[in-house]
Amino acid sequence: MNSLFFELVYNVVMVMVAGKRGSVMTNIFGPTKMLDICDYIPLLRWAGFKGMEIDMENLQKIRDGFLQLLINEGRKQIGDSSSVEGKKTFVQALLSMQQAEPEYYTDEILKGLILPMFTAGxxxxxxxxxxxxxxxxxxxxxxxxxxxxxxxxxxxxxxxxxxxxxxxxxxxxxxxxxxxxxxxxxxxxxxxxxxxxxxxxxxxxxxxxxxxxxxxxxxxxxxxxxxxxxxxxxxxxxxxxxxxxxxxxxxxxxxxxxxxxxxxxxxxxxxxxxxxxxxxxxxxxxxxxxxxxxxxxxxxxxxxxxxxxxxxxxxxxxxxx
Ligand code: HEM
Missing domain, CATH: 1.10.630.10 (Cytochrome P450)
Structure with missing residues (x-):
């Protein structure tokens, strides 16, 4: 049941964020990718516990690419009225905020706001x-x-x-x-x-x-x-x-x-x-x-x-x- 439940929730989040379903990315948002033991026991970080920091950096690069893709797709949709049942997707809403305040709502900030929907949610x-x-x-x-x-x-x-x-x-x-x-x-x-x-x-x-x-x-x-x-x-x-x-x-x-x-x-x-x-x-x-x-x-x-x-x-x- 776990993989079915995960797929369900993942797709709900995908539709909210980007207005579409997507193949489940357990390799970057799966169960073991949420938090790092080093966040709980900082001493382990100092000792380079199982190379976790390097793994997290690599993981972050892949996630960053995925999120940037969602933003770029959302940017292309601006102007045409694609939205979920007449409502804006999360990415579209964030892009509107970026248009209003581009200095603050950079792509980095947008990705930081989208990421927890997948990792924490x-x-x-x-x-x-x-x-x-x-x-x-x-x-x-x-x-x-x-x-x-x-x-x-x-x-x-x-x-x-x-x-x-x-x-x-x-x-x-x-x-x-x-x-x-x-x-x-x-x-x-x-x-x-x-x-x-x-x-x-x-x-x-x-x-x-x-x-x-x-x-x-x-x-x-x-x-x-x-x-x-x-x-x-x-x-x-x-x-x-x-x-x-x-x-x-x-x-x-x-x-x-x-x-x-x-x-x-x-x-x-x-x-x-x-x-x-x-x-x-x-x-x-x-x-x-x-x-x-x-x-x-x-x-x-x-x-x-x-x-x-x-x-x-x-x-x-x-x-x-
Ligand atoms: C049953 C489901 C969930 C449980 C049990 C849960 C539990 C938690 C807990 C315990 C925290 C830390 C709170 C603290 O340290 O005081 C947290 C933080 C957070 N959760 Fe959830 N969560 C759930 C679902 C979600 C969903 C669906 C989202 C978003 C779509 C989400 C987004 C976040 C974010 C962004 C934070 C960090 C907040 C901050 O640091 O200010 N969570 N969650």
Whole structure:
């Protein structure tokens, strides 16, 4: 499922950015290309850990070429009215800003704004969907509840759409509970103290790398009842922000994830549609393996494989797509 989810999210981002789908570039935006261990342990950089800095420089050159191509294509389209359903693509919007303020919005700045859509936005979202589907397959009751909720609000013979997402609170609870148990950025992103400060009674000098262990906070038995259990109901009524700082899968504050809204909508729409359209089953009788691969991102040791077939009530609709 992971490669399917990644392809889906990658193409959503491609359409937003450039107005077209594209072949999936796992070689430059794939799971292992997001962050560098040296960002978390700077000493390793000094020691030239596994030649990672050189690899990153080479990778950046290839990414730069890809992004420049998207900008050049967007530039050619200016004047003709090519856009996604009458809306500007991200590249077209950035090029308009460049026309208005060319000194500030150079191609370098534009590429810097497009890059995180691919690096920070694709793998994180796909991985979270893989965790959510794994959890649901191990909890058929909860899967059934999501299906019932969708069936109760979407008219028969109609596909779930974006406007339905806010009417699916239980699905949202499932996604939040997944993000609590498996935050794909378990240590968030390294922060650096810009001046001397004090955190939780510890004196932190300026220039210190600070890591937040969101994974541990979100499973802390002092903060959560039955922290290891999958209980989507605990998020009932939760809108934004938990009391205190106990739920922070997207970080908190000024450097929190700017893509959280997009990620929540995309995951809701994609997972909701999969559950609406297909019957899902585990392969065999064993539970889906939930072992975590401990790295900078939280991925599954064993990628998810699942069985699915179209729901009989939706076969005619699906055959028209
Ligand atoms: C389930 C999906 C996602 C998760 C769990 C996630 C999580 C995070 C986390 C933990 C951070 C660091 C926050 C901090 O250090 O305080 C972050 C930063 C960021 N994310 Fe996401 N993210 C997701 C999806 C996205 C998407 C879809 C986009 C854009 C399309 C995106 C763009 C970014 C950017 C640009 C940053 C850096 C923000 C900054 O440094 O100011 N993310 N994300």
């Amino acid at each position: 694709t793998h994180t979202t796909a991985l979270t969907m893989e965790w959510a589907m794994s959890l649901l397959l191990n909890h058929p009751n909860e899967l059934g509840k999501v299906k019932e909720e969708i069936d109760s609000i979407v008219a028969p013979g109609k596909l779930l759409d974006d406007s339905d997402i806010q009417k699916l609170p239980y699905l949202r609870c499932v996604i939040n509970e997944t993000l609590r148990l498996y935050p794909v950025g378990p240590l968030l992103v390294p922060h650096l103290s810009s001046k001397d400060c004090s955190v939780g009674g510890f004196d932190i000098p300026a220039g210190t790398t600070l890591l937040v262990n969101a994974w541990a906070i979100q499973r802390d038995p002092k903060l959560w009842e039955e922290p290891e259990a999958f209980k989507p109901e605990r998020f009932k009524g939760f809108e934004r922000g938990y009391d205190g700082l106990k739920f922070l899968p997207f970080g908190i504050g000024r450097r929190a994830c700017p893509g959280s809204g997009m990620a929540m909508r995309l995951m809701g729409l994609a997972l909701g549609t999969f559950i609406q359209c297909f019957e899902w089953k585990r392969e065999g009788h064993n539970l889906v393996d939930l072992d975590e691969f401990t790295g900078i991102t939280l991925s599954k040791v064993k990628p998810l494989e699942a069985l699915y077939r179209p729901r009989s009530s939706l076969t005619s609709l699906l055959s028209q797509l």
